Amino acid sequence: MPDRPAGPPDLLRWYDRHRRTMPWRALPGEAADPYRVWLSEIMLQQTTVAAVIPYYNRFIARFPDVHLLAAAPADAVMSAWAGLGYYARARNLHACAKAVSAGGGQFPGTIEGLLTLPGIGPYTARAVAAIAFGVPVVPMDGNVERIAARLFAITTPLPAAKPLLAAAADRLGDHQAARARAADFAQALFDLGATICTRAPACGICPLAGMCAARRAGNPADFPARAAKPVRPTRHGALFWLTDVQNRVLLRRRPPAGLLGGMTELPGTDWLPAQWSESAALAAAPMAAPWRRAGRVRHVFTHFELYLDLFTARVPTITAEGFLRDTMSLADEALPSVMRKGIALAQADAAGDAAGLGQRG
Secondary structure (H helix, E strand, C coil), rough: CCCCCCCCHHHHHHHHHCCCCCCCCCCCCCCCCHHHHHHHHHCCCCCCCHHHHHHHHHHHHCCCCCCHHHHCCCCHHHHHHHCCCCHHHHHHHHHEEEEEHHCCCCCCCCCHHCCCCCCCCCCHHHHHHHHCCCCCCCCCCCHHHHHHHHHHHCCCCCCCCHHHHHHHHHHHHHHHHHHHCCHHHHHHHHHHHEEECCCCHHHHHHHCCHHHHHHHHHCCCHCCCCCCCCCEEEEEEEEEEECCCCEEEEEECCCCCCCCCCCCEECCCCEECCCCCCHHHCCCCCCCCCCCEEEEEEEEECEEEEEEEEEEECCCCCCHHHHHHCCCCCCCCCCCCCHHHEEEEEEEHHHHHHHHHHHHH
């Protein structure tokens, strides 16, 4: 028997039975909290749900409403964000909270109004408008792009296909049932893409299988097509772990603009395409000291891969520019993941040295 026609009503019935539970998602019959919806959407950019949930729970416990977030010091916001990456999001998050708080604490209920706020682009505006305010639009994330490409067998490769995929998703969202339950429809698409219409689709249990052109063609996993990715370039640099006799480490603050802007860091060199020689790296050290190489940190950013040689030293007194923190109290510092990797390597190296000394003694 051929598949019966399927569409938004089927997806919504599936969602009512299988919706995922998330800390920012309103329960059935509850009104969504725009602050929580907005916060979750900013955190979820370029980050998975599983990775975001513990950060979200800690963040919402610390800043339960937009006014408290707006009033918090920038360092506190960056510290709470540390580890999520893409740190411009945290700076924009704070600026947006200040703008909303100054306007009375209410988020605009339209796409146009949301787009006037710092850090809110077209996707986030559509997501918040749909989920928090029921505006009948379809936000286009990677899950929805994948679903649209398969339902309509769009063969144009990404990223050139994005306008075609958006138009296809809008056609789907124009159904009366989707418009009547815009918030649920948007989240149903997210859940479908995350749990069924994945890279290896489970077409046999998909509520939209009956309307899927890629399934009829027998090759749903081939969609969406993607243009070949360029090779990710590499950059190289050095980090310096400098401690004193009081077990304090030298830290610095990155400039407010640019990559990792405003975050705390270990002193280091510039990040360059060519690898630094040890002599060149040590010439850029924060001060003269008995430096020794302790290992290498690897970290992958969106557009490049970074390798940092770590050098460690201990001196009686630190006279270099920066500020000092006890090495055992770095958890609350606004340290990005790449710096935490460097610190972990330095501390493991120090622990190994201590164990070796103990054995020799």
